[in-house]
Each structure stands twice: as C-alpha cells, then as structure tokens.
Amino acid sequence: MASTDKPGTEYYKEVQPPPPPAEQYFVVNVALRVLLFASVLTAVLVVVTSDQTKLIPGLGINLKAKFNQSPAFIYFVVALSVTGLYGIITILASISVLFKPISSTKFMLHFAVWDVLILGLVASAMGSAGGIAYVGLKGNEHVHWGKVCNTFDKFCRHMAGSLAVSLFASFVLVLLIWLSIFTLHRRIPK
Amino acid sequence: MASTDKPGTEYYKEVQPPPPPAEQYFVVNVALRVLLFASVLTAVLVVVTSDQTKLIPGLGINLKAKFNQSPAFIYFVVALSVTGLYGIITILASISVLFKPISSTKFMLHFAVWDVLILGLVASAMGSAGGIAYVGLKGNEHVHWGKVCNTFDKFCRHMAGSLAVSLFASFVLVLLIWLSIFTLHRRIPK
Numbered sequence: 001m002a003s004t005d006k007p008g009t010e011y012y013k014e015v016q017p018p019p020p021p022a023e024q025y026f027v028v029n030v031a032l033r034v035l036l037f038a039s040v041l042t043a044v045l046v047v048v049t050s051d052q053t054k055l056i057p058g059l060g061i062n063l064k065a066k067f068n069q070s071p072a073f074i075y076f077v078v079a080l081s082v083t084g085l086y087g088i089i090t091i092l093a094s095i096s097v098l099f100k101p102i103s104s105t106k107f108m109l110h111f112a113v114w115d116v117l118i119l120g121l122v123a124s125a126m127g128s129a130g131g132i133a134y135v136g137l138k139g140n141e142h143v144h145w146g147k148v149c150n151t152f153d154k155f156c157r158h159m160a161g162s163l164a165v166s167l168f169a170s171f172v173l174v175l176l177i178w179l180s181i182f183t184l185h186r187r188i189p190k
Numbered sequence: 191m192a193s194t195d196k197p198g199t200e201y202y203k204e205v206q207p208p209p210p211p212a213e214q215y216f217v218v219n220v221a222l223r224v225l226l227f228a229s230v231l232t233a234v235l236v237v238v239t240s241d242q243t244k245l246i247p248g249l250g251i252n253l254k255a256k257f258n259q260s261p262a263f264i265y266f267v268v269a270l271s272v273t274g275l276y277g278i279i280t281i282l283a284s285i286s287v288l289f290k291p292i293s294s295t296k297f298m299l300h301f302a303v304w305d306v307l308i309l310g311l312v313a314s315a316m317g318s319a320g321g322i323a324y325v326g327l328k329g330n331e332h333v334h335w336g337k338v339c340n341t342f343d344k345f346c347r348h349m350a351g352s353l354a355v356s357l358f359a360s361f362v363l364v365l366l367i368w369l370s371i372f373t374l375h376r377r378i379p380k
Binding site for chain 1: 259261298299306309311314315316317318319320321322326332336368370371375377378379
C-alpha cells in the first residue's frame with residue numbers, strides 16, 4: 001500500500017485533508033439559523049395575535065377565540081418559542097466559531113445532534129396544531145365536532161399562516177441537518 | 191508541521207485513518223431498523239384493529255368508531271406505513287452493505303439524509319393523531335367538541351397504545367440519525 005518512492009510528496013498528498021469548508025459551512029449555517037429564528041418568531045407572533053371576538057346576532061352574546069383554548073395550540077406556541085430560543089443560542093455559538101475556528105467539527109456534531117431533536121419537536125407541534133386546525137376548518141360529523149372557521153375567520157387565517165411559516169421553519173431545520181451531515185462527510189478522506 | 195525524520199513510521203501513523211467502524215455501524219444500524227420496522231408495523235396494526243361498535247341503549251342505534259373517520263388518523267396510518275416500507279428497503283440495503291462493504295460512508299450519508307425526512311413525517315403524524323386523540327379524551331368545551339373516549343373505550347385504548355409505540359419509533363429514528371452522524375464524525379482525521 002504505502003509506496004516508499006518519493007516519500008515527501010506522497011506524504012504531503014495523503015496527509016492533507018480535503019479542503020476544510022469550515023468557514024463556508026458556518027456562514028451558511030448562520031444564515032439558515034437567522035432564517036429559522038425569523039420564521040418561528042413570525043409564526044409565534046401570528047398565533048399570539050390571532051384573538052377574535054364575535055358578537056352572535058341572535059343571542060346577543062360575545063364569543064371569543066384565543067389560541068390558549070386548545071392544548072394543541074399551546075403546545076405549538078411553546079415548541080416554537082423553544083425553537084426560537086434555540087435559534088438565538090446557536091446563532092451566537094456559530095458566530096463565535098466563525099471568529100475562533102477551533103474544533104469546528106465538534107460544533108458541527110453538536111449542532112446536528114440538537115437540530116434533530118428540535119426538528120422532531122417542531123414537526124410534532126406542527127402536526128398537532130394542523131390536525132386541530134383542520135377539524136376547525138372542516139368539522140367532523142362522525143363525532144359531531146362543529147366547524148369553527150365559519151365563525152372565526154380571522155383566527156383561522158392566522159392559524160393557517162402560522163402553520164405555513166412553521167412548515168417553512170421545519171424545512172430550514174432539515175436543510176441545517178443536511179448541511180452538517182454533508183460537511184462532515186466531505187471532511188472524510190476518500 | 192510535517193517532520194521529515196523517520197518518515198516511514200510517521201507516514202504510517204498519520205495516514206492511517208481512525209479505526210473504520212463500518213461493520214459495527216451497519217450491525218447496529220440493521221438492529222435499529224428492525225426495531226423501527228417492528229414498532230411501526232405494531233402501531234399500524236393496533237390502529238387498524240381499533241374499530242368499535244356500540245349500541246346506544248336509549249336510542250337503540252349502533253354507533254361506530256373507525257380510524258378512517260378522522261383525516262388525522264388516516265395521515266397517521268399512511269405515514270407509518272411509508273415508514274415501514276422505508277424500514278424494509280433500508281434493512282435490505284444495510285444487509286447488502288454488510289456483505290459488500292464498498293462505499294459505506296456514501297450509504298451512511300444517504301441513510302442520514304432520508305432518515306431526517308422520515309423523522310419529520312413520523313413526528314408530524316404523531317402530533318396530528320395525538321392532538322385529535324387528546325380532544326377525543328378530554329373534549330374542548332370552548333368549541334363544544336364532545337368527548338369520544340367515554341363511549342368508545344376500546345378505540346381510545348388502541349389509539350393511545352399506537353401513539354406510544356410511534357413515539358418509541360421516532361426515538362429509534364433519532365438514534366439512527368445520531369448513529370450516522372457520530373460514525374461520520376469518527377472517521378474524520380483529528
């Protein structure tokens with residue numbers, strides 16, 4: 001295997017790792033994380049401002065729709081808030097690595113490990129809020145769960161918007177994990 | 191950096207990559223994928239066999255609960271079935287790599303990339319089914335959605351069991367992704 005002719009050049013060629021794309025990685029990484037933070041912040045704000053009060057004409061009573069009337073929407077807001085906080089922390093960590101690029105592969109590893117958990121959190125929260133929102137939109141006649149969206153149009157528009165933005169956020173998380181995996185893979189010598 | 195005394199031993203020490211744990215990886219990988227397949231198959235079977243018919247005494251009518259009365263449960267079954275199929279394909283692929291260990295890092299990369307998507311699918315399906323099941327258990331008085339589980343006890347027990355098993359399946363998926371990431375990271379020369 002190890003040819004001994006021209007040991008100097010061989011040595012240089014073999015030991016040199018493939019081009020370390022650490023800086024490039026961390027720049028894209030920070031950009032995606034800023035996008036993640038912005039999208040979950042938007043999604044949370046859109047849900048939190050979805051309150052709607054409606055006067056029912058015949059009965060003369062006020063009905064109110066608020067996200068905290070449903071445990072699924074509470075879970076959604078909490079999960080996205082945790083993701084937003086995680087976004088801030090990892091943006092700061094990524095920037096710190098950009099200025100002091102020591103042990104960048106360790107950081108990539110940690111990011112990937114945590115990103116996977118956060119993806120599970122966001123996807124499940126999106127699923128539960130989406131499931132409830134769908135019943136609110138269409139109702140379910142088998143169990144006599146009535147529609148909500150024909151009364152609370154603004155509330156449902158906010159929910160739909162927030163769900164779309166959180167879907168985008170989970171795509172960003174998938175891209176972040178893929179970025180880490182591809183960068184780790186590229187640093188393995190062929 | 192590259193000391194030129196005793197080039198032979200230096201060369202050997204530096205060029206040798208860290209112990210390639212490819213076989214070890216693929217054995218654990220196959221074991222986890224078998225676990226994944228078994229758990230999603232169990233979860234699907236438990237949901238599919240959850241039908242319950244109940245005679246309402248006062249009214250003399252039969253009420254029926256079936257998973258396909260709710261779009262969230264249909265999504266749950268479809269997503270877990272896709273995961274089961276994916277499980278079979280990746281078990282076969284892993285075994286083929288065990289017998290012909292060529293380009294094992296490429297396989298790890300592909301597994302990790304797809305596992306992330308499947309995790310998103312399972313987590314969102316679990317969230318939507320869980321959200322609906324929770325309303326079935328507790329009801330929601332704000333929107334007058336009545337409880338279902340006080341009437342359909344067997345149906346709800348099946349749903350709860352299936353959700354628990356699918357939670358286990360998503361943990362297995364997280365472990366699979368972590369395994370790929372750690373193995374890729376270990377193969378990077380220090």
